[in-house]
Amino acid sequence: MYPHSNHQQDKPILDVRDVSVRYNGRDALESINFHLHVGERIAVVGPNGAGKSTLFKVVSGVLQPNSGEVTISGSKPTVHSCIAYIPQRSQVDWRFPVSVADVVMMGRSAKLGPLNWPKKQDWNFVNHALETVQISNLSKRQISQLSGGQQQRMFIARALAQEAELMLMDEPLTGLDTPAQEGLLDLLDTLREQKVTVMVATHDLEQAAKHFDRIMLLNKKIVAFGDPESVLHSENLLSAYGGRFRTVEGKDGLLAVDDSCCDEGEHDHVH
Amino acid sequence: MFINWLVEPLQYEFMQRGMIAAVLVGIVCAVVGTYVVLRGMAFFGDALAHTILPGIAIGYLITGGARDTLFWWALGTAVIAALGIGAISKQAEIKEDTAIGIIFAGMFALGIALISTVRSYAVDLSHFLFGDVLGVSAQSLWLIVIFGAIVLLIIGAFYKEFLTLSFDPILAATLRLPVNLLNNLLLGLIAVTVAVSLQTVGVALMVAMLVTPAATAYLLTNRLPMMMSLSAFFAALSGVIGLYLSYYLSIASGAAIVLTATTFFVIAFLWKRIKVG
Numbered sequence: 001m002y003p004h005s006n007h008q009q010d011k012p013i014l015d016v017r018d019v020s021v022r023y024n025g026r027d028a029l030e031s032i033n034f035h036l037h038v039g040e041r042i043a044v045v046g047p048n049g050a051g052k053s054t055l056f057k058v059v060s061g062v063l064q065p066n067s068g069e070v071t072i073s074g075s076k077p078t079v080h081s082c083i084a085y086i087p088q089r090s091q092v093d094w095r096f097p098v099s100v101a102d103v104v105m106m107g108r109s110a111k112l113g114p115l116n117w118p119k120k121q122d123w124n125f126v127n128h129a130l131e132t133v134q135i136s137n138l139s140k141r142q143i144s145q146l147s148g149g150q151q152q153r154m155f156i157a158r159a160l161a162q163e164a165e166l167m168l169m170d171e172p173l174t175g176l177d178t179p180a181q182e183g184l185l186d187l188l189d190t191l192r193e194q195k196v197t198v199m200v201a202t203h204d205l206e207q208a209a210k211h212f213d214r215i216m217l218l219n220k221k222i223v224a225f226g227d228p229e230s231v232l233h234s235e236n237l238l239s240a241y242g243g244r245f246r247t248v249e250g251k252d253g254l255l256a257v258d259d260s261c262c263d264e265g266e267h268d269h270v271h
Numbered sequence: 272m273f274i275n276w277l278v279e280p281l282q283y284e285f286m287q288r289g290m291i292a293a294v295l296v297g298i299v300c301a302v303v304g305t306y307v308v309l310r311g312m313a314f315f316g317d318a319l320a321h322t323i324l325p326g327i328a329i330g331y332l333i334t335g336g337a338r339d340t341l342f343w344w345a346l347g348t349a350v351i352a353a354l355g356i357g358a359i360s361k362q363a364e365i366k367e368d369t370a371i372g373i374i375f376a377g378m379f380a381l382g383i384a385l386i387s388t389v390r391s392y393a394v395d396l397s398h399f400l401f402g403d404v405l406g407v408s409a410q411s412l413w414l415i416v417i418f419g420a421i422v423l424l425i426i427g428a429f430y431k432e433f434l435t436l437s438f439d440p441i442l443a444a445t446l447r448l449p450v451n452l453l454n455n456l457l458l459g460l461i462a463v464t465v466a467v468s469l470q471t472v473g474v475a476l477m478v479a480m481l482v483t484p485a486a487t488a489y490l491l492t493n494r495l496p497m498m499m500s501l502s503a504f505f506a507a508l509s510g511v512i513g514l515y516l517s518y519y520l521s522i523a524s525g526a527a528i529v530l531t532a533t534t535f536f537v538i539a540f541l542w543k544r545i546k547v548g
Contacts, residue, residue, distance in 0.1 A: 110446035142493035
């Protein structure tokens with residue numbers, strides 16, 4: 001009853017063509033064009049209100065664009081249950097009375113179908129996902145008892161239980177300390193073997209440059225999209241961030257420091 | 272003797288029926304109320320209960336005060352009101368709670384106006400507002416059993432869907448669950464619950480049955496099945512204790528049930544405060 005769709009292997013996993021989104025007469029995204037191949041990992045960078053969350057919502061089929069088209073392996077997003085949207089931690093009700101395993105099992109809801117309860121196979125999926133993200137020992141904890149890094153791992157496990165092929169992660173690094181950030185990025189590296197395509201919204205340009213194949217610089221439009229060296233130079237950054245960033249000459253080259261953190265503004269419109 | 276004290280009220284058939292009705296309604300409200308609490312729908316529940324008053328009033332005027340048909344009037348109005356309020360909350364011109372507030376107060380006033388055209392209205396109005404569990408007929412009891420069972424069965428059948436939708440609506444959407452259908456189904460279940468509870472606690476106290484036992488349970492557990500079970504337990508116990516209080520202290524039954532449930536909440540709240548330190 002819940003829809004599933006087969007993938008056409010020759011098509012890009014994600015193809016976004018001329019997508020525009022408007023909220024209350026204001027442009028949130030303007031003529032966005034790009035496509036991703038299976039297994040790519042992309043960092044989406046841009047200032048607050050650049051439309052990062054909006055882009056993810058359009059890609060996942062939760063939000064309909066005002067114009068343009070999104071296709072996932074050749075068909076529209078709403079027929080696929082293989083797209084995982086991992087919310088910002090600030091958007092989650094952490095007091096909700098569920099355990100880590102409960103949340104990961106939610107990823108199985110579609111595959112289970114209506115009126116079916118989890119079977120042994122589904123528990124295997126959940127347990128294996130928890131092992132992959134290395135939080136098997138926390139499966140019975142209530143979700144508020146996790147650290148920030150563990151919370152992100154739980155959502156990645158949920159995406160794995162969902163058998164996601166495209167993972168959209170909204171600011172997963174925000175609010176984590178450096179070891180937790182590194183741990184999470186290492187985990188994403190291990191997911192590469194599973195052919196999962198990953199898009200991550202982030203504020204951290206240095207980590208974006210270090211861990212991702214391509215960087216998309218977004219500010220309502222795509223300012224630049226390509227490998228880190230070609231995207232991260234001051235002309236592009238100035239164009240994306242306007243006056244809202246400072247460049248810092250770091251040991252590894254150019255760093256941009258966003259003056260403000262934590263993408264809050266643009267969420268208020270989308271539900 | 273304590274036994275005599277417990278048994279004495281039960282020699283009356285209306286007390287037996289009232290007791291069964293209070294327990295059943297308590298359980299249904301408590302389980303549905305779990306989602307009302309987790310999804311922050313307390314105001315919606317309160318508004319919905321008040322909004323059905325004109326429907327009951329029209330039924331009351333047409334049938335000349337026959338109690339047993341009022342359930343159907345309440346049920347019809349509640350379902351229409353629930354879906355109507357659900358639709359109103361999606362419009363963007365006025366904030367959701369303001370829109371609900373306007374509708375519910377207006378409809379409530381309309382209900383009072385209609386009932387006030389009947390000369391003996393004060394007694395009947397107070398039954399609609401505050402409940403009359405001791406007046407539950409055998410036929411009404413059957414309606415409570417049947418519709419209460421339907422509500423619980425649907426909540427059980429769509430357990431994982433309601434859980435997923437309530438915790439993370441975006442996940443539900445990306446899993447392509449029928450989000451709108453499930454949301455409306457839940458509103459419909461709350462509406463049926465309101466109709467089922469009408470005679471027990473009345474329109475004005477309904478929100479307490481939806482929210483208080485579930486909130487008490489929420490303080491004591493962090494797993495959803497346990498929260499539902501504890502909530503049902505506290506609600507059923509409140510029904511029983513409330514009716515004894517009503518019998519021995521001669522206080523209104525609906526108020527006695529709600530006050531008992533509130534006492535459980537206060538105890539749980541204080542206990543948790545002391546435990547946490």
